[in-house]
Structure formats: C-alpha cells, structure tokens
Amino acid sequence: MSIQEFVAPHSLSEAKSLLADGAMASVLAGGTDLLVGVRLGTRSPERVVDLKKIPELTAISVDAEALHIGAAASAFSILHDSDVPSFFPGFAEALDLIGSTQIQGRCSAGGNLCNASPAADSIPALIANGAQCVITGPAGDHQMPVEDFVLGPSKNALKEGELLVALILPRPSSQTADAYLRLTPRTEMDIAVAGVGVSLTLDGEGTCTAARVSIGAVAPTALLVEAAGAALIGTQLEATAIEAAVAAAREAACPISDKRGTAEYRTHVVGVLVARAIAQAQARIVEASS
Amino acid sequence: MNAYQEFSIIGSRPIRPDGLDKVTGRARYGADLNMQGQIYGYIVRSPHAHAIIQSIDCSQALAMEGVLAVMTGEDLPVPGDSVLGSGEGAIALKDLSPMVMSQGKVLFHAQAVAAVAATSPELAAEAAALIAVSYQVLPAVTNMHEALGADAPILHADRFPDGFPEEPTNLAAHISLEVGEPDAAFERADVVIEQTYSVPMCHQGYIEPHACVARVDAAGRVDLWCSTQGHFTVAQYTAALTGIDVGKVKVTASEIGGGFGGKTTVYLEPVAVVLAQKSGRPVKMVMDRGDVFRVTGPAPGAQTRVKLGAMKDGQLVAADVECVMDSGAYNGNPAGIPAFMATACYKLTNARSTGRAVYTNKPKIHAYRAPSVPQVTLGFELAMTELAAELGMDPLAFRLKNAVEEGDVNMMGAPYKRIGLRECLEVASTHAHYKAPVAEGEGRGVAAGYWINAGLQSSATLNVLSDGHLSILTGSPDIGGSRASMALMAAEVLGIPFEHIHPQIAATDAVGHCDVTGGSRTTLATGQAVIQAAEQCVAEMCRRAAAEWEVEAVVVTWSQGAAHYGEQSLTFEALARRAGTMGGPLTFSSSLTASSAAPSFGVHICDAKVDKETGRTTITRYTVIQDAGKAIHPAYVEGQMQGGAAQGIGWALNEEYLYDEHGALQNPGFLDYRIPVASDLPFIDTVIVEVPNPLHPFGVKGVGEVPIVPPMPAVAEAVYRSAGVRLRDLPLNPPKIVAALQEQ
Numbered sequence A: 001m002s003i004q005e006f007v008a009p010h011s012l013s014e015a016k017s018l019l020a021d022g023a024m025a026s027v028l029a030g031g032t033d034l035l036v037g038v039r040l041g042t043r044s045p046e047r048v049v050d051l052k053k054i055p056e057l058t059a060i061s062v063d064a065e066a067l068h069i070g071a072a073a074s075a076f077s078i079l080h081d082s083d084v085p086s087f088f089p090g091f092a093e094a095l096d097l098i099g100s101t102q103i104q105g106r107c108s109a110g111g112n113l114c115n116a117s118p119a120a121d122s123i124p125a126l127i128a129n130g131a132q133c134v135i136t137g138p139a140g141d142h143q144m145p146v147e148d149f150v151l152g153p154s155k156n157a158l159k160e161g162e163l164l165v166a167l168i169l170p171r172p173s174s175q176t177a178d179a180y181l182r183l184t185p186r187t188e189m190d191i192a193v194a195g196v197g198v199s200l201t202l203d204g205e206g207t208c209t210a211a212r213v214s215i216g217a218v219a220p221t222a223l224l225v226e227a228a229g230a231a232l233i234g235t236q237l238e239a240t241a242i243e244a245a246v247a248a249a250r251e252a253a254c255p256i257s258d259k260r261g262t263a264e265y266r267t268h269v270v271g272v273l274v275a276r277a278i279a280q281a282q283a284r285i286v287e288a289s290s
Numbered sequence B: 001m002n003a004y005q006e007f008s009i010i011g012s013r014p015i016r017p018d019g020l021d022k023v024t025g026r027a028r029y030g031a032d033l034n035m036q037g038q039i040y041g042y043i044v045r046s047p048h049a050h051a052i053i054q055s056i057d058c059s060q061a062l063a064m065e066g067v068l069a070v071m072t073g074e075d076l077p078v079p080g081d082s083v084l085g086s087g088e089g090a091i092a093l094k095d096l097s098p099m100v101m102s103q104g105k106v107l108f109h110a111q112a113v114a115a116v117a118a119t120s121p122e123l124a125a126e127a128a129a130l131i132a133v134s135y136q137v138l139p140a141v142t143n144m145h146e147a148l149g150a151d152a153p154i155l156h157a158d159r160f161p162d163g164f165p166e167e168p169t170n171l172a173a174h175i176s177l178e179v180g181e182p183d184a185a186f187e188r189a190d191v192v193i194e195q196t197y198s199v200p201m202c203h204q205g206y207i208e209p210h211a212c213v214a215r216v217d218a219a220g221r222v223d224l225w226c227s228t229q230g231h232f233t234v235a236q237y238t239a240a241l242t243g244i245d246v247g248k249v250k251v252t253a254s255e256i257g258g259g260f261g262g263k264t265t266v267y268l269e270p271v272a273v274v275l276a277q278k279s280g281r282p283v284k285m286v287m288d289r290g291d292v293f294r295v296t297g298p299a300p301g302a303q304t305r306v307k308l309g310a311m312k313d314g315q316l317v318a319a320d321v322e323c324v325m326d327s328g329a330y331n332g333n334p335a336g337i338p339a340f341m342a343t344a345c346y347k348l349t350n351a352r353s354t355g356r357a358v359y360t361n362k363p364k365i366h367a368y369r370a371p372s373v374p375q376v377t378l379g380f381e382l383a384m385t386e387l388a389a390e391l392g393m394d395p396l397a398f399r400l401k402n403a404v405e406e407g408d409v410n411m412m413g414a415p416y417k418r419i420g421l422r423e424c425l426e427v428a429s430t431h432a433h434y435k436a437p438v439a440e441g442e443g444r445g446v447a448a449g450y451w452i453n454a455g456l457q458s459s460a461t462l463n464v465l466s467d468g469h470l471s472i473l474t475g476s477p478d479i480g481g482s483r484a485s486m487a488l489m490a491a492e493v494l495g496i497p498f499e500h501i502h503p504q505i506a507a508t509d510a511v512g513h514c515d516v517t518g519g520s521r522t523t524l525a526t527g528q529a530v531i532q533a534a535e536q537c538v539a540e541m542c543r544r545a546a547a548e549w550e551v552e553a554v555v556v557t558w559s560q561g562a563a564h565y566g567e568q569s570l571t572f573e574a575l576a577r578r579a580g581t582m583g584g585p586l587t588f589s590s591s592l593t594a595s596s597a598a599p600s601f602g603v604h605i606c607d608a609k610v611d612k613e614t615g616r617t618t619i620t621r622y623t624v625i626q627d628a629g630k631a632i633h634p635a636y637v638e639g640q641m642q643g644g645a646a647q648g649i650g651w652a653l654n655e656e657y658l659y660d661e662h663g664a665l666q667n668p669g670f671l672d673y674r675i676p677v678a679s680d681l682p683f684i685d686t687v688i689v690e691v692p693n694p695l696h697p698f699g700v701k702g703v704g705e706v707p708i709v710p711p712m713p714a715v716a717e718a719v720y721r722s723a724g725v726r727l728r729d730l731p732l733n734p735p736k737i738v739a740a741l742q743e744q
C-alpha cells in the first residue's frame, strides 16, 4: 500500500490527534530515513505527518540549565543558526557527519534518534552529554534519558500515538567538553563501523570529576559504558586510566560480523576511538581554560 | 609519419557542446524520455542462486485490472549455438539470452524469470508479486576456487572447454601460451620470486541505472530509446534475442551517465520490446540501483600467481603467470586477455602465461575498462616491485631497463610500432612527485600498465548548413567528451570556428554503422571517420571554387577556412550559402574499419598513509603519466586519466562484491559498495605524454582504459611501505590491514 495522505499540522495538538486516530501513520521530520524506507519497501505508512511546520518542534533555545533542541530542527539549523556547536562541539560534529549538505538541510537529531539505527551518529554523542528525551502522547508528557530510549535496531520506546518533542542537553560548565569520533572506510557518505561519544569534566588540576563514554555501532543499540567513565573519574587521564576505559569499552561491545566489518575489528577499533575521543575532549577543556 | 604535423585548434580546451545541458539538468538520460501512452515494465527475479524453474503461472497477474502484458523466457527464441558479432566482440547467444530472461533454469540470484507491464510502476510491481514461480532449489557456489572443487555443483552439464576431457566441470575456458623456454630461463636466473595475488569481483559503478522505452508500430517496427555505449549493438542484440529482423529495429541513444564497459550489452531492452509487442503500448523500464548491482556488470574477481626471474643486473629473463578468473554464471570470456596481455610491458623472450575462467552462481561478468587487465596487472606489477626490491633496484629504473619499445614482440606475436612506455617511465623518474622525499609515515608505490585499444567500425556524416555551420552525425555515444573532440577534429581540417560545429549522436537509421564506444576507440576511429569526411568536404569545396574561378582544382589550396587561388578566395561560409547554385547540398560521409589502433601505456605514482591503529588508508598524493599519442582535447584526456585512477583506487581499497551463503549479494548499493567519494581522493595530477601514433592521421591513441590498469599495484605497494605489512589480497580495507598488523 502506498502513502494515501500527507498532512502538515501547525500545532502539536493537531499532530497528536493525527497520530492517535488509529490510521497507519508515520511522522516525518527530515524524511531522510523514512522516505528511503518507503522506497525500499521496508516502510509503508498510509498517512505521513510532517512535523516541520510545528514551531516547538523546530525551535532551539538555551536557558541557564539546559539547551532545548526541537526534535525536528534540521541539522543545518543546529549547526549554523544556534549555539549548540559552541556548547557541544562533539555533538555538532556527529550531526555534521550525517550525509551531505543536502541531507543536513533536511535531517534532524530527533529523526536520527527515533530511527534507532545501531550506527546512528548523533546517539552516542547525545548519551555522552546526558541528554533527555521529551515525549508527548495520549497519556501526557514525560521524559527519559536517551540511553533508555532506543530498545533495539529500528525500535524505540515510543508508545502508540507518542511523539518525541525535544531533546534537552544539560548546559555544560566551562570545564566540560565532549567529542565524537566515528570510523568509516570512506571519508563521507558512509555508515559508522564504530562510533564513540565522550564527555569529560576536569577540575582546575586536570583531575577528571565526571565522565560519560558511549559507544555506537558495536551492539544492537548505542551503549552508555559506565565502567569506562568510572575508570576515568578521579584520574589525571594518564595512560593507565585511558587503557582501563578502552578495555571497559571493548568489554561492553558485542558487535556482529557483517559486510561493514568483522566483530574483532569493531571491538578493536571502538577502543582506538575511545582513547582518541578522550584525548580530544581533554584537549578542548585545556584549550578553553588557557 | 602522420598526415598532420602541426595543429591550430587540436590541443585546445573549449567547453564541450553538451556541457550546458548537463549542468543545467536539461540533458535527457535513459529514464528521461516518456512516450505517449506508455506503460511500465517490471521484472520478476529469482530468490535463489541456483534452481530449476518448474513452472511459472502468470494468470493471476494477467487478470489484474491495468495489467496489459506478461512475458517469460518462453517468449524468447531458444539461443541454440548461434554467435553474435565476430572476433573480440563475439558472444554466444546462449551466454547473452539468460542475462535478459532465464529459460528453464536460474544460475544466479535475482536472475530475471518473468516480466509484467502495467499502467503504473506500482501496479506493475504489485502484479509481479502475483506471478507464481515454483523452483527446485539446487546447491549454489559463488567462490571460484570452490567451484573448481570435486564436489561443487555443476552449472553447465553440457559445456566442455576445448582440450579438456568430456566430463562437466565449472571450467569455462582454459588458455595457455608459451614463448621461448621459460623453464630453462628460470634455471639461469640469479633471482626468482613467486607470489600469488588476488582481486575481488567488483562493479563498474556507473551512476545512471539502465533505462529504456520501447515502442512497436503497427507494422512491427521497433523504436527503442535507451542509455547505452552502443545503440547499433543494442539493435543487433535485441533483434537476435527477440527474433525480430534487425532492419526493423531503430535505436536512439540517450545521454549516458557512465558505462565503463558495462553498457555495451542489453538487459532491459529486449524485455521492453516484447512487452510492447504484446501490449501494443510503449513500455518503459528503469532498473533500480539494487538490481544494477545484482544482475549487471560485474568485473571478474581473479587470482594470479606470478613467477619472475631476473639477472643481478636487473635484466628480466623469465616469467610464468597463471590467472584464474571468475566468469559468473555464463561465459564472459575473461581468460584470454590476461593470458595474452600479462607480460605486455616488458621485453620477455621466455614466458608462459595461462588463463582460466570459472563458472560460479553469480551474474555473468561484463567488460569494465581494460577488461581483465587490472586484475592480472595487480599480480604482475606488484611482483615486479617486489623483485626490484630484492635486486636492490629503483622500481622505475628496473622497469625502464626491461620496458618494451618499437620492434619488441609481446605474447600476441605482432611487433610493437612506435609506443610510449619508455617515455612515460622517463617522465615518471624525473617528476617532482617521484623526486620528492616520501613523507614521514607514508609509503610510495609505482606501477606501469598496458592496454591494447580497439579500432573497429565507425561512421560519420557531415552536413554543411546554409549559414556555414556544420552538423556532425556519428553513431558513437559520448561518454567522455568525444563530441567536443569530433568538433575539434573537424574544425582543424576545415578551419572553421569550433562554435559553428554541432556534433550529435544520431539514431541507428540516421548514420552509418558504429560499433560500441568501448576499447578506447571513439576518438581514434570515429574521429578518423570525421577527419576523412571533413577532408572530402575540403576537396569538394576546392573543386567548386576552382569551377567558379575556371581553374584546375589541383591549383586551389585550402587554409584558414577558405579556398584560395592567387588573390582570390572563397570562404567556407560563402561556399555554404551558395551551395544550392554551385552543385547542391554539401553532405559528406565516411565509414571505416579502423586499422589505426595502437596500444597505450601509463605509469602511476601513489603516496599513501596508513593509520596503523584503525587500518584506514589515505591516499595523500597521486600522479598519472600516460601516452595519449596526440591529446585532441587535453582536459578530457586528463579526465579519463583521473577517472581511471579514481576507480582503480576504489577497487584497491574498498570495493568488493560480498555474497552470503545462499548466493545473494549483500551490498547492492552505494552505501555498502564503497566507491571513493571526492573527499577520499587527493587532486590527481596528470602528465600527458605525446608519442604520436604513426597509423593515425592526427597521431591519436586511445586513452580511456589504460588509466585503471596501474592503480591497484601502485596503491598496494604504497600501503605496504606505510603499514610495514605486505598484503597481496585486495581490497586493502581497514579490517584486513588491522588483522595483518596484529598477526605480524
């Protein structure tokens, strides 16, 4: 069955009722996953609900506590018309890795998350930064951490009729920085063989006081590797601490061997990226405070 | 001695006549034509890689509202033993027909088994799902080494290559050549090396998928539009495959979005014609990207064992090459070329060369830029580099010491005429790239390459227009800027402005026969037809001017776009305007079977840096040096050199066909079939060497194919030098490099 109906509501309440009346509906943010799926025959919604005309869903704002990113805000607007890159250079780099300029003009962080690909680039960066999902639906609004949102490949925690409204990233201190690195055989237009998001906080002496490490493309979902963060906290990020974080990430990884790389390779390379991402986040903090 | 020694416009770089339409999106490609009343064809494909078709039931599909025709293999004639074409281009109908539609048996996954035409593409797809095919599934083999094993499933129980016992195997062809006494020469050699190298099956990777529209008129005449490298070949193949007289088939070539050899055959066209015949409506067919990868194109994977012997002073004394090539499910003839051409760059009077082709449950292989030569050259050139290192010689100096030159004889037996390998090697040795020290952590590789180049049949018609402009009609689809070259060659002979010349690709009923745009032959052969027709035009114009001046034609000269005698002159434009009263329209045609083809050689230099932790390779600097004979339009010669290098780099690093255990292709798309993107490549520097081809009036040699020959061995050596670990099995992707480094 092909698409029967395309609706572009102007308000969240309208969108909610369009999703709740029982029709086989899919929401469309940028459509860069959805439309590819329709063409491949893996998705066959009867109704498509476009989110881009709903102001809350494309808004980006900063307050004293956090950054709020509308779920359908395009990667381009996040990268070029907001403060996000200055607060979260790693998350911005993750978005900037998605597709090409044309793709970035359409695609959203919310879509990247809801699509729930194990290899999605922005998800490890969101997890590393402790991002929360704002969800609305027939049963009202609620929030959950990004690491709990993705349940498996193409499976997210949204219930029937629910919608991701925004992503909330706690505002980082001046002693906090993030980094995101991925490995692809090509430089662009490729899919992560492994991805790593790291967020670090250092005190004035260079001691790590908080750390979150998230790994992507090496398990059915992006993982928060708490043991890797724990291995760093309280250290000066010396070689042994980084080795321990690398080992914890490799331990947590449970990749498959497929056309994109062997399990051995993915496990190896996710460790390489953890070490490099830690070094990059650390360098960002040092640079910002010098 | 070339007929033309000095040039006024040849060698300049005007903007191609087809450029503006291409960059503004107006150019019409295969899928851009729609015919009034057209319906849409859709192909039902086998879910199995090897099976007997027990039955096909189309009744439910045919009963659907909006479905106007169905077809199966039964609608095509049985191929029998007939052969199409001759010589190099010959192909048995039994190897071609099943690539269009299977008859009774499928030998690879996604092979066509039936087709349906309906009033919309969606409806056609829905109807296709209702066609019920029952299969008896057979075991499949996709690995060519396993296919040669004793217990492998046999693909063709009725085929025995010449000279082999009459028991079926999967050996498709076997050819063995020998010159001199290689065994004795190896005994004599100071240093002998022997290694085995391999390359995976890959795809040409053209951006434009196959597409066509076919219409059959009330008298049964076919009007076919498609994306192709050779519409005369499409007409011939389509006629033979459908049983329609070729005289009733007219084919028009669309603009083409890449082919690289892969569009020198037919897949959809005969199906669209049969569906159009049956439905009485024009039928349009467009292949999707997945099917382009699954059922068209692939270039054979190959394994090459190379044994080389040399004296301490660097003289090469013996070679023994054995190349096993994957032919896919039918005979794509990949074995002969490596056997004949493996040693073509070097003076070798004692050599043995063997080529074998193997049937596997994969699509039949097809031509890809210098077909089969890059695969065998990976082995031969990398072995040359390894041997140079053992001898303690510079790899270019070692090649220069052994490089072929005029008078040398290769395995094909004919002595070389004036060739440019030595010149290319000399330019490479002194090039700034080669002189520059290798950067820290990087490695450098060099390699040479050879390609024979084709001549074949070409035609051109020149029509002088009444305002002094000129239209050029040829039957050679333009895949690399050849229209610009045709206009330049005519402008050179006629002395009229490039902008006044309008080159076009005419349909099969509007110009004389042209073989495919392939074998790097178009600028050489079709160009020669244009030159000859332009020379006829000059002769006729001089004759008319002579008549006007009442003098003998021989005393009239032609220069700067005008006929001259003494103080008198008549311009091209004046003669064009007055054609009606001076003898009638000025139209000139020339056709030939070109015997002017000459081989081309290239030398590539590659610097690469391997990230030893991740195994990723970055190509940091790349230079292509190539003999073009005479570069008609240097920018498009450079474009060929750069494009060939880019494709070779992709094949070396990441491109690879990956099959699952059931014989289904796992990476049928550009996401997982990784051709390089622009940011993966450095600027590819080029040096055009010009050693004129003595057989061609302008000195042209083919340039399109040889640039894909040297990259794999050049990249492989650069990777070895940077990573410190030698890999002889391509592609050199990150997991493979990391695994090799960890093993070390």
Ligand SMILES: Cc1cc2nc3c(=O)[nH]c(=O)nc-3n(C[C@H](O)[C@H](O)[C@H](O)COP(=O)(O)OP(=O)(O)OC[C@H]3O[C@@H](n4cnc5c(N)ncnc54)[C@H](O)[C@@H]3O)c2cc1C
Binding pocket: A026, A027, A028, A029, A030, A031, A032, A033, A034, A035, A036, A051, A071, A072, A097, A098, A099, A100, A103, A106, A107, A108, A109, A110, A111, A112, A113, A114, A115, A119, A120, A121, A122, A158, A162, A163, A164, A165, A189, A190, A191
């Ligand atoms: C050429 C190309 C290259 C790409 N490269 C990359 C890459 O490098 N890295 C990468 O990670 N991805 C890549 N992608 C995938 C894709 O672009 C990203 O996942 C993108 O972020 C998806 O965003 P979107 O807004 O287009 O999503 P859409 O296609 O609009 O939506 C994706 C899915 O999420 C659902 N959805 C969207 N928004 C919401 C919402 N607010 N609430 C509930 N459900 C929602 C949709 O129904 C759909 O199922 C690429 C895609 C293409 C076509």
